[in-house]
Amino acid sequence: MLKILVTGGLGYIGSHTVVALQEAGFKVVVVDNLSNSSIKVLDGILAITSQVPEFENLDLRDKLKTQQFLKKHYDIFGVIHFAASKAVGESVGNPLLYYENNVNTLIYLLQELNKKKNANFIFSSSCTVYGQADVMPITEESPIKLAESPYGNTKQIGEAIIKDTCKSNLNFNAIALRYFNPIGAHTSSKIGELPIGVPQNLVPYITQTGSGVREQLSVFGDTYSTLDGTCIRDYIHVVDVANAHVIALQRLLNNEHQYNFEAFNLGTGTGSSVLEVIQSFERVSNKKLNYKIVDKRKGDVVTAYADTNKANSVLGWKAKYSLDDAMDSAWKWQQTL
Known part of the structure; x- marks a missing residue:
C-alpha cells in the first residue's frame, strides 16, 4: 500500500478525499490543525471505510514541526495539499491570516518535498485564480486576471510557486485542481461540510436555515447581469471532487502526465444562480426557505462556470452527480447534526 499524505485531511474536501483514497487502496x-474541522470526522471515515487513517494534529505554519513530520514520513509517495483558509469574505477582512496560512505553509511543504528524489504533489486550487473571466465557460487557457480577493490571490500565488518549483526540479511533479464550488456530502451521510461558527459558504447556510439553526439566509445582491440578478457558480458534488484527486494522483504515480506541472478545471460545466440553488434545496427538502435580498458583497465574482473538456478527455474524469443530488445529500447530512 502506497502511503499518501493529506494535509487538511479532516476538512470538508479533505475528508471525502481520504475516504476515496482508502477505498482505492492507499494508506493515508x-x-x-483542527482550526476548521473536528477530530470526530475520523469516526465518520471509519464508519465508511472500516479503517482509520494515521492522524497527527499539526499546524503547518510551524516550520520546524513540519520539517520533523516530513522526515518521520520520508516514505510518502504523494501529497494532496488541502490545508488552507478558504472563505472569500473572511479573506477580504483578514488578508494577513490568509497569506500566512495559505502561502507560508505551502512553501514549508515544498521545501521539504523538493529534497526527495521524486515528489508527487496535488494542489487544492480554485476557479478564483481566473478572477472575473470575460468569457464563459472558463477554460484552463483563460487569462489569470487580477484576483478579486486575498483568498483568490493566495491560490494564484500558490500555483506560481509550484510552477517555479517544477521548472527548477524536473523530478517534482504537480497537478493543480481548480475546482469551482464543491457542495453536498458523502452518500452515507457520515461526513459532510461542518463549518465552525457561522457558515461562510452558501449551501451549509441554506441547510442550517432550512433546519432552523439560522433564522434567515442573506442573498448578496439581485441586480447582477444574470438571468435572475444573482451570482452564478458551477456547483459540483464533493464526492466528484474527491474522486478527481485520486485520479490525478494515479496519473502522477503512473507517469501518465504530459508535463511536470498540469492544471485541470473541476466542475459540471453548468452555471447555477443563487436562487436556483435555493430552488433546488426547496425541491429536495419539500421546505420553503426563509431568505432575503441584501447588498452586494465585496470580492464576489458575478459569473463563473467551467469548461471541463480537458478534465474529461485528458484526466479521464467527469462529474456524475447533479445539483439536486448534491443538495439532497447536503440536506440529509444536516439532519444528522
Whole structure:
C-alpha cells in the first residue's frame, strides 16, 4: 500500500478525499490543525471505510514541526495539499491570516518535498485564480486576471510557486485542481461540510436555515447581469471532487502526465444562480426557505462556470452527480447534526 499524505485531511474536501483514497487502496496519513474541522470526522471515515487513517494534529505554519513530520514520513509517495483558509469574505477582512496560512505553509511543504528524489504533489486550487473571466465557460487557457480577493490571490500565488518549483526540479511533479464550488456530502451521510461558527459558504447556510439553526439566509445582491440578478457558480458534488484527486494522483504515480506541472478545471460545466440553488434545496427538502435580498458583497465574482473538456478527455474524469443530488445529500447530512 502506497502511503499518501493529506494535509487538511479532516476538512470538508479533505475528508471525502481520504475516504476515496482508502477505498482505492492507499494508506493515508492526515495532518490537520483542527482550526476548521473536528477530530470526530475520523469516526465518520471509519464508519465508511472500516479503517482509520494515521492522524497527527499539526499546524503547518510551524516550520520546524513540519520539517520533523516530513522526515518521520520520508516514505510518502504523494501529497494532496488541502490545508488552507478558504472563505472569500473572511479573506477580504483578514488578508494577513490568509497569506500566512495559505502561502507560508505551502512553501514549508515544498521545501521539504523538493529534497526527495521524486515528489508527487496535488494542489487544492480554485476557479478564483481566473478572477472575473470575460468569457464563459472558463477554460484552463483563460487569462489569470487580477484576483478579486486575498483568498483568490493566495491560490494564484500558490500555483506560481509550484510552477517555479517544477521548472527548477524536473523530478517534482504537480497537478493543480481548480475546482469551482464543491457542495453536498458523502452518500452515507457520515461526513459532510461542518463549518465552525457561522457558515461562510452558501449551501451549509441554506441547510442550517432550512433546519432552523439560522433564522434567515442573506442573498448578496439581485441586480447582477444574470438571468435572475444573482451570482452564478458551477456547483459540483464533493464526492466528484474527491474522486478527481485520486485520479490525478494515479496519473502522477503512473507517469501518465504530459508535463511536470498540469492544471485541470473541476466542475459540471453548468452555471447555477443563487436562487436556483435555493430552488433546488426547496425541491429536495419539500421546505420553503426563509431568505432575503441584501447588498452586494465585496470580492464576489458575478459569473463563473467551467469548461471541463480537458478534465474529461485528458484526466479521464467527469462529474456524475447533479445539483439536486448534491443538495439532497447536503440536506440529509444536516439532519444528522
